[in-house]
Amino acid sequence: MSDRLPSLKALRIFEAAGRHHGYSRAADELFLTHSAVSHQIKALEAELGTKLFRRVGHSMLLTEDGQRLYLVVNEALALIAKGVAEVRADDRPQTLNVSAPPSLATWLVPRLADFRRRHPHLEINLSGTIALVDFNRDDVDLALRFGLGVWPGMRADRLPLDDLFYMAVCSPEYRHGRLPKTVGELRKCTLIHHPFMSWEEWFKSARKNVKPPTSGPHFNEYPLAMQAALSGQGVMLANSIMTSAELASGQLVPVLQGQPALRQSSAYYIVFPKSRTLSSKARTFCDWLLKQAHQSTIAKPSK
Structure with missing residues (x-):
């Protein structure tokens, strides 16, 4: 075998x-003549010792061997x-496509202006x-x-947001400013639910032998729950990281005094395949993101 x-x-x-199912459109795309394309295909078939196309009407369709080769060649040319x-090297900006959960994307978006200022030739396309x-x-x-940082086939680098915790907060205008001062009063409030932390865990951490009500609005995304809280x-x-700006501005305030700061074993990670070498633009973004995580202002619960 050669x-x-x-x-x-x-x-x-x-x-x-193979992509155009014929020689004429391939010739137009590559600025060649029909005969030049036909000649190259015949030479390739002779070199490989197998037919790659078969004529069906006015189309040239791939044979079984042709289909097998096409899948490999198409992927290789794309790579x-x-x-x-x-x-x-050119003057066109490069793009980096980043996927993030909406909770982290909400924290990230205001910081992207700093990234653009530092790296004007690299554009971030962020999908939440x-x-x-x-x-x-x-x-x-x-x-x-x-x-938890374990995804099969993936490398996961933890973001150093180590002060991440959850605490009960609301708008200062909630109930016309009559905010709950005890766990008993909190149980009578409207509790907003989201999948990242349960009220049952919070009440357990408060060491109160009471079960929280399951009623109240439920949201499948953290930013939606936060909007509900902001609107009273x-x-x-x-989440102390993702809500740090709202806590610092007073749009949201902690309820109760000395409430528990509930932490999780889960964290935020940069994830990419182990089989893939990071491009220079991806490394640039990761380095910047790690610095942003280190510098992030963390809101502390009231004592």
Whole structure:
């Protein structure tokens, strides 16, 4: 079996012909004549010793061997194009596609102005979602995720947001300013629920042998729960990192005195495949993000 590879030119012509199901459109795309494309395909078939196309009406469709080769060549050419684009020096801004849970994206967005100022030739496309990323299918360079740091096949680097905790907060205008002062009064309030921390855990940490009510609005995303709290709809368990600006400005205030600062074993991580080497633009963003996490102002619970 020969290890000699066909020429890149022949493989590009084959890929275009397979994608367009014919020679004419492939010739137009590559600025070649129809006969030049046909000649290259015949030469490639002779070199490989198998037919790659079959005529069906006015179309040239891939044979079984052609389909197998097309899948490999199409992916390989895409990787080559991506690699060339990353190292090519020009004045066009590069883009980095980042996926993050909405809770972290809310914290990240106000800080992106600093990144743009420091790196004007690198644009960040940020997608806020809790859905798991398929790096082989989705156009994503980096994912930021909340969890225990274990995802199969992934490298996970923890963000140093070590002072992350949850505490009960509400708008100072909630109940016309008559905020709860005891756990008993808190149980009578409207409790806002979200999936990142349960009220049952909070009451357990407060060492109160009471069960919280399950009534009250439920939201599947942290930012939605925070908007409900900001508009005075009830009391929520706030993430000290993601709600630091609202706590510092007084838009949200802690309820009770000496309430527990409830911590989790989960944390935020930078996630990417172990099999993939980070590009220079991804490393630039990661270095900046780690510094932002170190410098983040952490709100402390009232004593």
